Amino acid sequence: MVLRNREIFRAGLHFLKNRIFSIFYLEYERRLEIEILNSEIPHHIAVIMDGNRRYAGQLGKTRSFGHALGAEVTERVIEWCYEIGVKQLTLYAFSTENFQRSEEEVDGLFNLINEKFLKIYSDPRTHENEIQVRVIGDRSKLPAFLNESIEKIEKATENYRKFHLNVAIAYGGRQDIIQAVRDIAGCISTGKLSLEEVDENLISKHLYPAPGVSVPNVDLILRTGGDERVSNFLPWQANGSECATYFCAPFWPEFRKIDLLRSIRVYQARKAEKKQEQSYRILKVVNILEIGNQGEKREDLGKLQQVKKQGVS
Template sequence: MFGWVRRGFRRAYERVLHREIGDGPTHVAIIQDGNRRYARKRGDDAPDGHRAGAQTTENVLEWCEELGIEELTLYAFSTENFDRPPEEREHLFDLFENKLYESVRSEQIHDREVAVRVIGEVDRLPERVRDAVEYAESETADYDKFTLNIALAYGGRAELLSAARDVCHDVEAGKLSADDVDVAAVDAHLSRQPVRDVDLIIRTGGDERISNFLPWHANGNEAAVYFCAPYWPEFSKTDFLRGIRTYESREKSWQRTRTERAVALVRAVAEVEFEDARAVASRLREQLSSSGADEVSAELAKRTDETAD
């Protein structure tokens, strides 16, 4: 009886969270932490925890589809994970290989037109995993409805260093002018697959750090970060929706700040030259939400009335 009550409460709470969410993020990235601790808690071995975590990954893909999220990046294996015991690494490599083949053979991947991509130092992975990566990417290369990035042998600092070296080589070879080194130039040398800016990072397992994960794509976009206690195999839809709510709160705060700055700018310019204020307000309205644009218009109207008086 109590199990039925808990399930009913959880479903009701999920509906409440759904109502609190607006358009939501476009790109969510997840640090899947806690598989081994989950296994230890249950008296199992690490491979059992990794297998349980694989089911959570499938659940998250469904939740992303429900919410209209367009891109998901999963931190599956970091460069630091190569220091794990050989038997655990081999199990993980077996799991990655099997899951890559299974995912592409799944009707859901093709029905949903999911492009599977792997980011990281793939050349450091065993040949059997590299073959699975190539197969998964080639079989889904033409899809564009949803992008699933799997970070394997990934390290954010190493990725940035590699990109910096490549840009330097291009400048030295005369392929690129030093004056032309910009965000787009660095983007072009990052990773082996394109990744859009990250809106929200979720980390499970209780640790409050982002562990060298997507520094260029997350920090530059001021991504929201949601840390939660459940181990990855225990991560629920409620936890996921709470993470989305964190993004919504950050987005509202960010829009509020932009609007306040825009209004202050229009006010300052209007005090010097009113026609310039009109031009500035016009440009700012294009960059703000509808409510923010209304506030800028209201400030301009106020200044117009004061000038008329």
């Protein structure tokens, strides 16, 4: 009886601790969201969703279990970004390197991605919130059933403009640049373009998903799972814009809204530092110009005094 009472007491204490922590967490999340909403929100966030397999391994579960949990987090992240005011969200769902995994895991991922696309297609919020869904990557490497679902959801959302969801599947950054260069070379060979027209802006327009509607520059890259690398993800759009990066320890299935808010705070801090640095440079230039003007004024005054002396003599 005494042992039973102790177990009940410990269970109650554990529940109370979790309840108190949850209250503090929610309050911190609320305050942090108010803080970041008072500053500039990044237009385009790109996310490397890493850690599904390692998270499942820690729990002694299958890799498919980790991917399924990660997919649920992905749905919530889309909602959070929309609510906060982000306009473009690009998710790294499947890289070209992922084809090296087992056939069973690759097939399972494609089936899971397909399931989520069909869910987004049928979700009323997709159409109420006017979310445009686009896929970037080499579609020739994808199974027919997945390409059919992609075409279905892209067609249904092609005229939406409030929020853009880009999903990278069979994607590699270098591959993206190569296909853009090949496309431009083909246009030059057929006379549609001249060599003189090729510049950074033209290359940007020929990146995935299609010429003229490519993914724009990235403001913030976020990666979970503890690794501090960008893994060939949107190199042209990210490096060209000198975007902010945020690496966090939680595996993707553990990712919380507070982690997203912290990443945006890092972006805002970096923007503030750049503005401060720019202001300092402008002030420095102004000071140099003022010193130069003062020197010119002293020189002019010296010349005037010299003329006066010559006139007196």
